[in-house]
Amino acid sequence: MSAEATGATRTTAAAPGSPPGSSGFRPDIQGIRALAVLLVVVNHLFPGRLAGGFIGVDVFFVVSGFLITSLLLKEGRREGRISLVDFYARRARRIIPAAAVVTLATVLVALLTLPLLRVKDILSDAVWATFFAANVRMARVGTDYFAEGQPPSPLRHYWSLAVEEQFYLVWPALLVLLLVVLRRRGDAELDRRFRRAASVLIGVVILASLAWSVWATYESPVTAYFSSFTRAYELGAGAACALLPRLGILTRLARNLLGGAGLLLVVYTALTFTGSTAFPSWHAALPVLGTVALIVAGGSGQPGQETAVGRLLSLRPAVVIGDWSYSLYLWHWPVIVLLRSNLGGERFGTVPVQLATLALIFLLSWASYRWIENPFRRGTWRRTGRSLLIYPVSIATVVAAVLVSNQVVRYQLGEFDDNPAITVAEYAPDGAGDDEYVALVKASVAAAKDGAAVPSDLTPGLIDLRKQTASLGDCDYRTGTTKLCAIGDPDADRSIVMLGDSHARALSPAFEKIGAELGYRVYVLVYSGCSATSLTQIDRETDRAWEGCEDFKEFALGTIEDLQPDLTVIGTDVGRFTDPASGRTVGGDDPGYFEALDQGWRELFTTLLESSDRVAVVGNTPKLPTEVGTCLTDGDPDLGDCAFAPGPYSERVAKASFAAAEAVGADRVNAKRWFCAEGLCPAVVGSFIAMRDSEHVTPDYARWLATPLAEALDLR
Numbered sequence: 001m002s003a004e005a006t007g008a009t010r011t012t013a014a015a016p017g018s019p020p021g022s023s024g025f026r027p028d029i030q031g032i033r034a035l036a037v038l039l040v041v042v043n044h045l046f047p048g049r050l051a052g053g054f055i056g057v058d059v060f061f062v063v064s065g066f067l068i069t070s071l072l073l074k075e076g077r078r079e080g081r082i083s084l085v086d087f088y089a090r091r092a093r094r095i096i097p098a099a100a101v102v103t104l105a106t107v108l109v110a111l112l113t114l115p116l117l118r119v120k121d122i123l124s125d126a127v128w129a130t131f132f133a134a135n136v137r138m139a140r141v142g143t144d145y146f147a148e149g150q151p152p153s154p155l156r157h158y159w160s161l162a163v164e165e166q167f168y169l170v171w172p173a174l175l176v177l178l179l180v181v182l183r184r185r186g187d188a189e190l191d192r193r194f195r196r197a198a199s200v201l202i203g204v205v206i207l208a209s210l211a212w213s214v215w216a217t218y219e220s221p222v223t224a225y226f227s228s229f230t231r232a233y234e235l236g237a238g239a240a241c242a243l244l245p246r247l248g249i250l251t252r253l254a255r256n257l258l259g260g261a262g263l264l265l266v267v268y269t270a271l272t273f274t275g276s277t278a279f280p281s282w283h284a285a286l287p288v289l290g291t292v293a294l295i296v297a298g299g300s301g302q303p304g305q306e307t308a309v310g311r312l313l314s315l316r317p318a319v320v321i322g323d324w325s326y327s328l329y330l331w332h333w334p335v336i337v338l339l340r341s342n343l344g345g346e347r348f349g350t351v352p353v354q355l356a357t358l359a360l361i362f363l364l365s366w367a368s369y370r371w372i373e374n375p376f377r378r379g380t381w382r383r384t385g386r387s388l389l390i391y392p393v394s395i396a397t398v399v400a401a402v403l404v405s406n407q408v409v410r411y412q413l414g415e416f417d418d419n420p421a422i423t424v425a426e427y428a429p430d431g432a433g434d435d436e437y438v439a440l441v442k443a444s445v446a447a448a449k450d451g452a453a454v455p456s457d458l459t460p461g462l463i464d465l466r467k468q469t470a471s472l473g474d475c476d477y478r479t480g481t482t483k484l485c486a487i488g489d490p491d492a493d494r495s496i497v498m499l500g501d502s503h504a505r506a507l508s509p510a511f512e513k514i515g516a517e518l519g520y521r522v523y524v525l526v527y528s529g530c531s532a533t534s535l536t537q538i539d540r541e542t543d544r545a546w547e548g549c550e551d552f553k554e555f556a557l558g559t560i561e562d563l564q565p566d567l568t569v570i571g572t573d574v575g576r577f578t579d580p581a582s583g584r585t586v587g588g589d590d591p592g593y594f595e596a597l598d599q600g601w602r603e604l605f606t607t608l609l610e611s612s613d614r615v616a617v618v619g620n621t622p623k624l625p626t627e628v629g630t631c632l633t634d635g636d637p638d639l640g641d642c643a644f645a646p647g648p649y650s651e652r653v654a655k656a657s658f659a660a661a662e663a664v665g666a667d668r669v670n671a672k673r674w675f676c677a678e679g680l681c682p683a684v685v686g687s688f689i690a691m692r693d694s695e696h697v698t699p700d701y702a703r704w705l706a707t708p709l710a711e712a713l714d715l716r
Helices: 027-045 055-081 084-114 116-129 134-142 158-183 190-219 223-224 228-243 251-273 287-296 307-312 316-344 353-379 386-414 435-451 502-518 549-562 592-608 627-633 646-664 700-702 707-713
Strands: 486-488 492-502 519-526 568-573 616-619 667-670
Touching: 027 055, 027 251, 027 307, 027 316, 027 353, 055 158, 055 190, 055 228, 055 251, 055 287, 084 116, 084 316, 084 353, 084 386, 116 386, 116 549, 116 627, 134 158, 134 223, 158 190, 158 228, 190 223, 190 228, 228 287, 228 435, 228 568, 251 307, 287 307, 307 646, 316 353, 435 707, 486 502, 492 502, 492 549, 502 519, 502 568, 502 700, 502 707, 519 549, 549 592, 568 592, 592 616, 592 646, 592 707, 616 646, 646 667, 700 707
Parallel strands: 492 519, 492 568, 568 616, 616 667
Antiparallel strands: 486 519
């Protein structure tokens, strides 16, 4: 989201990055911007108080499209041409300085206050934001199964600025091309025909984008939310307002009614939309139409003809907030996220802290508007040549800051003193008769209780812990492939199949090692997020039956029937599914959930026993309250700071799967003993980081567990 604020002689201001309009100063536009940014700030600062406040971004898109197009049309009418160089020079000095300063400030504060693993992600976000591709980055993160549950990026809000800039890479160029074509034809009524042709063009854009938005939101809500293609119709609607002829035929009463209806529609959607509203889709068209009505109602161009809503939006406080709206948008989200992260959700949620946060947001925004926005817009940077230098300079500055910060992070992650690994001999836990694997877990718990230092030589290292995901090679079934990849000992006569979701994937390095050492072909049939049951699973993104998951399960069962393996191993979590008895979507807290789950598991295990010599369920890897890597990189922790009690839900799921397996004659392996003891799960076992996040085993630790897993499954 960008904005084009202007001074006392300005013609207008706009949603992030927007320039003066074509019909003199319109203070009501500033008021619309103020309304939009306040909706967004309240939505983010007071969660639950204004659940639909996110539609403020859509209001900004419309205003931005209107003002940018108005400026381009004015230039075309005055000069007979549109200069893309001048256009991008104006954009550069308007949006880039403040955006770069906020990015740099966010990186610095994150580096000083947040866990280092989280800082690494923020550094990546900063680079994407600087290249106006934050929406692509956020869509990728939002659809990454392994990123689910991670705290939001303090730079996430840059996605809307990216959407605008991507739109403005195309729309002005199309107008220039259209103007060139009409001029070469020697059209005597150039302005009228240009507006008509541009109106047809933007109409096509609006219809195509709206249709795509409806379809994409149905198919993939997360990617649709951040997509330029699904949002183009919102910016296009604002452009269409600029292309409309003067609406002098509208009476003052009609414009009053139109303005009132527009304001009511924007407020109504802010009050009634929630996070579960399919968005943008056609729902976004409602605040878009409301904003269009506000713009059109206030555009009579006649002094003294202001509407009641226009006068309300033109009040001095609204105009001032409208002036600051770009800075308010830039600063509010990182301030909220960083303070919440450092204070904790409970403390941050108190009214005094929230009010202090709001005051800080306004203070920073005022300072940014006065000392960053205005000087670049009005000073010597107004020269086109200098303006065009702003973007490369900002890129170089942010990238340099990211590189330096990354080196600082890498240094600090490897800065542990020469701390030894945890050993059974040193901590001598009770239960000397345990095998070495269980004994090492107990020793690690004892070390945590003793407040021992984090070992220096960790496996895997902390720097790339979040990348520690077991490789699937060419057989990542989320891509739609139906290939088979034999690992372990590909030439062996015996075979093992692993079936399940990301939990089975996380354990697959153990079975690859088992296969290589004991002579088994191993096939890893896993699909992250897709639970191994016979029940119809609900897609967490679309809230509908998950077709990809169901197709995979059909493929996997057919493959296992063809392979006739010696052993099928199941590793899975469970999500929401359709209850066969009631036909309702149910989750873990719903009545009848575990009864239906028991039925789904019994059916699956029975089917697998018909095509496998043996079936075994490996379960009860713990689910922890936080990522161990985040804890280990937050300040200067000892092992006691990063030992957690396992979540009760994962144990309940495991018990249910074991009960179903026992009922039909399948084997069970309770993995909890290799992760937890005495009610605690240490982040470090020996010198291994056991979990890559809060619930998935690291590949290195999985390989370490190959021996006890083989013994538990009687494979030796």
